[in-house]
Amino acid sequence: MINPIKKFKQYLDHRKITRRNRSLGVDIALTVFLGAFGLFSILPLWLIIINAFKPLNEIFLFPPRFYVSNPTLDNFRDLFQIVGNSWVPFSRYIFNTFFITFLGTAGTVVFGSMAAYPLAKYKFPGSGAMSSIITYSLMFNGTVTAIPNYIIMSKLHLVDTYWAVVIPAIGSTLCLYLMKNNMVHIPTSLLESAKIDGSSEFGIYWKVVMPLAKPAWITAIILSFQSLWGATGGNFIYTEKLKPITYALSQIISAGIVRTGVSSAVNLIMLAVPIAVFVFSQSNVIETMASSGMKD
Amino acid sequence: MSKAQAPAADKPKKKKLEAMKWSNAWKLHKEKYLMILPFAIIFICFTAIPVLVSIVMSFTNFNMLQTPDFVALDNYINLIVFDDIFLIAMKNTMLFALVTGPISYLMCFVFAWLINELPPLPRAFLTLVFYAPSISGNAFVIWKLIFSSDMYGYANAWLLNMGVIDSPILWFETAEYIMPILIIVQLWLSLGVSFLSFIAGLQSVDKTMYEAGAIDGIKNRWQELWYITLPAMKPQLMFGAVMQITSSLSVSNISTELAGFPSVDYAGHTILTHLNDYGSTRYEMGYASAIATVLFFIMIFANIVVQKILRRVGE
Numbered sequence: 001m002i003n004p005i006k007k008f009k010q011y012l013d014h015r016k017i018t019r020r021n022r023s024l025g026v027d028i029a030l031t032v033f034l035g036a037f038g039l040f041s042i043l044p045l046w047l048i049i050i051n052a053f054k055p056l057n058e059i060f061l062f063p064p065r066f067y068v069s070n071p072t073l074d075n076f077r078d079l080f081q082i083v084g085n086s087w088v089p090f091s092r093y094i095f096n097t098f099f100i101t102f103l104g105t106a107g108t109v110v111f112g113s114m115a116a117y118p119l120a121k122y123k124f125p126g127s128g129a130m131s132s133i134i135t136y137s138l139m140f141n142g143t144v145t146a147i148p149n150y151i152i153m154s155k156l157h158l159v160d161t162y163w164a165v166v167i168p169a170i171g172s173t174l175c176l177y178l179m180k181n182n183m184v185h186i187p188t189s190l191l192e193s194a195k196i197d198g199s200s201e202f203g204i205y206w207k208v209v210m211p212l213a214k215p216a217w218i219t220a221i222i223l224s225f226q227s228l229w230g231a232t233g234g235n236f237i238y239t240e241k242l243k244p245i246t247y248a249l250s251q252i253i254s255a256g257i258v259r260t261g262v263s264s265a266v267n268l269i270m271l272a273v274p275i276a277v278f279v280f281s282q283s284n285v286i287e288t289m290a291s292s293g294m295k296d
Numbered sequence: 297m298s299k300a301q302a303p304a305a306d307k308p309k310k311k312k313l314e315a316m317k318w319s320n321a322w323k324l325h326k327e328k329y330l331m332i333l334p335f336a337i338i339f340i341c342f343t344a345i346p347v348l349v350s351i352v353m354s355f356t357n358f359n360m361l362q363t364p365d366f367v368a369l370d371n372y373i374n375l376i377v378f379d380d381i382f383l384i385a386m387k388n389t390m391l392f393a394l395v396t397g398p399i400s401y402l403m404c405f406v407f408a409w410l411i412n413e414l415p416p417l418p419r420a421f422l423t424l425v426f427y428a429p430s431i432s433g434n435a436f437v438i439w440k441l442i443f444s445s446d447m448y449g450y451a452n453a454w455l456l457n458m459g460v461i462d463s464p465i466l467w468f469e470t471a472e473y474i475m476p477i478l479i480i481v482q483l484w485l486s487l488g489v490s491f492l493s494f495i496a497g498l499q500s501v502d503k504t505m506y507e508a509g510a511i512d513g514i515k516n517r518w519q520e521l522w523y524i525t526l527p528a529m530k531p532q533l534m535f536g537a538v539m540q541i542t543s544s545l546s547v548s549n550i551s552t553e554l555a556g557f558p559s560v561d562y563a564g565h566t567i568l569t570h571l572n573d574y575g576s577t578r579y580e581m582g583y584a585s586a587i588a589t590v591l592f593f594i595m596i597f598a599n600i601v602v603q604k605i606l607r608r609v610g611e
Contacts, residue, residue: 022413022517034410037403038425041484044438045428047450051441063453115335118328125321130332137343138538139599143546143568144588145346147575148353152341171338174489181531201327215496223489230433235576250434260441267435274431275424282420 048271051264052076059260075261082252082262088240090248097244100165101228107170108224109217113179117205120183121191134180137173150235164236165244169228175220182216183209222281226274246270347592353585360579371586382587384562385570388475389545392566393598395479397544400486404536407487408494409521423495430488439481440554443467474555474563481550486543490536497532501525530606537602545595548572567591 015024046066051059053071083090118124119131142149149168153159158167186209194204210217232247249270253263322329354371356364375382411422429435442450445466452464467473501524506514509524526533548568551557555564557573567587575584 026517030410034407034422037407038422041429041487042425044442044484045432045435047441048435048438051438060448063457064448064450111335111338115332118325118331122325122328124325124328125318126329130336133344136596137339138535139542140347140592140595141542141546143548143571144592144595145343145350147581147584147588148346148349149342151349152346167338168342171335171342173339173343176335177535178493181535202331205331219492226431246433253437263437267438271428271432271435274433275428278427278431279424282423 045271048264048267051261052268054261054264056261075265078259078262079252079265086248088243088248092241093243093245093248096162096242097229097231097246100162100231100244101225103162104166104169104228105221105224107166108172108175109220111170112176112220113210113213113217114205116176116180116183117209118201120180121186121188121209131180134173134177138177142168142172146235153236160237160239160242162237162242165228165231165233169224169231172224172227175223178223179213179216179220183213186212218281222278225277229274230270350585350588350592353582354589356582356585358581358585360581364582367582371583372590374583375586375590381562381565382567382570385565385567388562388564389547389566389568391475392479392482392547393541393544396482396486396547397540400483400544401490401537401540403483404487404491404540405494405533408491408498409525412495412498423492426487427491429484430486430491434553436481436485436550437553439477439484440468443473443477443554445469468555469560471561471563474559478547478551478554478564481554482544482547485550486540488539488543490539493532493535493539494529497529498525501528534603534606537606538599541598541602542595545591545598567594 012024015022050066050068052075053068053073055070055072055074058065058069119127119134150159153164158164190208190212191204194208199207230246231244232250233243237243249266253259253266353364355366355368357367357370358364407422407426411419411426414422444450444452445464445468447453447456447464449464449467451467452461455461456464465473467477505524505528506520509520514520514523546568547566548571551559551564551566551569552572557569559565568591571584571587571591574580574587
């Protein structure tokens with residue numbers, strides 16, 4: 001009996017060193033608090049996951065259960081059946097989404113980082129004004145400019161093309177802002193030594209700044225990917241063949257209560273992709289963050 | 297024309313100097329300007345010009361078909377004096393933003409701060425757990441199933457099962473439940489970019505500051521938070537505030553998806569759903585632009601006020 005108590009006391013002594021300024025009681029209270037909100041956060045997503053694998057009789061069971069007794073792939077089978085019958089081949093919707101997401105993300109990262117580097121590291125006429133315009137533009141979002149945007153797009157004959165979704169996404173300032181803020185921390189001495197070696201500004205940007213700003217542009221990729229992945233095309237794309245996958249799947253869900261299971265399968269698929277991307281890139285970000293600790 | 301040119305002609309020298317300054321700047325910094333150019337063109341065409349066009353259109357009665365007439369302040373007068381539904385939308389949006397804005401901001405910070413003390417693996421896992429809802433796209437429609445009005449809805453089923461109620465509550469058909477549910481869903485969705493930014497900010501706080509702080513007599517985590525952590529991550533705190541304010545003022549999707557449009561007694565009606573109603577259903581673009589302009593200035597104003605307040609914290 002003495003052994004566990006002794007061990008616990010040892011642990012407490014050890015805590016005094018590793019958890020300086022932390023009381024055990026508050027630690028426990030905060031962990032409980034964190035766990036409770038973790039549950040609140042995960043529970044709805046958990047419901048989506050289990051509903052996707054529930055047979056119909058379990059979905060409409062009273063009281064509803066938080067687990068599946070007889071997991072089935074019926075919902076997915078039904079989904080593929082519906083998908084197989086759509087008059088635009090489903091692969092086309094998938095292609096549309098991938099095309100829009102890829103172009104928009106690539107454009108955001110390339111144009112954004114190219115503009116971020118001079119604004120982060122140099123002072124020149126207009127740089128201050130540009131930086132503050134970018135900061136102010138974070139304070140409102142695309143919803144307030146949707147109407148003029150539509151008019152401008154139609155004047156440029158871009159409505160009902162991929163570009164109507166891709167180009168405004170590239171112009172979003174959030175990614176530029178994040179990359180700019182990150183690049184400020186790149187030591188100026190590195191840039192100067194590259195300049196002495198005869199690099200052009202573009203060469204410095206590509207060979208010095210971009211490798212060092214990796215966490216920043218990975219973050220930009222995640223954010224841009226997430227917003228474009230969910231894009232429905234809205235009023236900007238109306239030709240069925242050009243519609244993205246989110247739109248096609250929302251049409252399937254809108255058939256109502258009989259498709260509760262199928263719609264959970266749809267939601268699970270739509271959910272899995274951005275989360276997988278984030279899991280993959282989060283470890284990447286943490287890794288790069290850890291190795292990029294620099295003091296100027 | 298002549299009137300406009302007259303004062304300019306008085307200062308040809310100044311104008312010339314100005315032109316020289318810019319041509320010099322171009323020569324000196326040509327590469328930098330060229331690197332900014334692609335982004336700048338897109339930004340000007342699809343953000344800057346639309347804001348100005350929206351303001352100009354708000355003084356007209358444009359309907360996409362006829363040439364717009366200048367109607368001066370008519371749209372604004374109609375909006376504020378005669379449009380009762382806009383006032384409901386305004387009240388709902390303000391209530392919504394005042395509740396979800398500060399709470400979601402605190403949630404972002406508190407969870408980032410608590411997670412930051414964990415070992416790397418649980419930290420990565422919990423980051424994912426909290427961040428996942430905000431990137432889950434349309435997954436919030438699951439709340440429709442949770443607050444479904446029949447006995448198969450999760451909320452009703454639990455309450456029935458526990459004997460709290462004896463008949464299912466019509467959640468989205470009852471005006472006073474709509475706003476609280478939308479607030480819960482918005483809070484669920486709100487641990488987004490600000491949350492990640494706070495995590496990154498906390499990780500970049502210089503660890504030696506805490507050691508120095510302990511030597512200088514900091515006794516507990518709360519003092520550490522107030523005297524070291526918060527001042528060190530002020531830039532992230534400002535950024536997070538902007539993100540949370542903007543998103544809490546631009547709620548429309550969750551309202552129309554969950555409570556329907558129009559919602560019962562307009563209980564879930566926001567400025568943005570009002571804007572969408574006039575913009576994409578009724579094609580009254582002048583009026584819709586007036587709504588957009590009001591929303592634009594509310595967002596900018598709220599952000600500037602909060603920035604001013606946050607700048608004072610810890611000074």
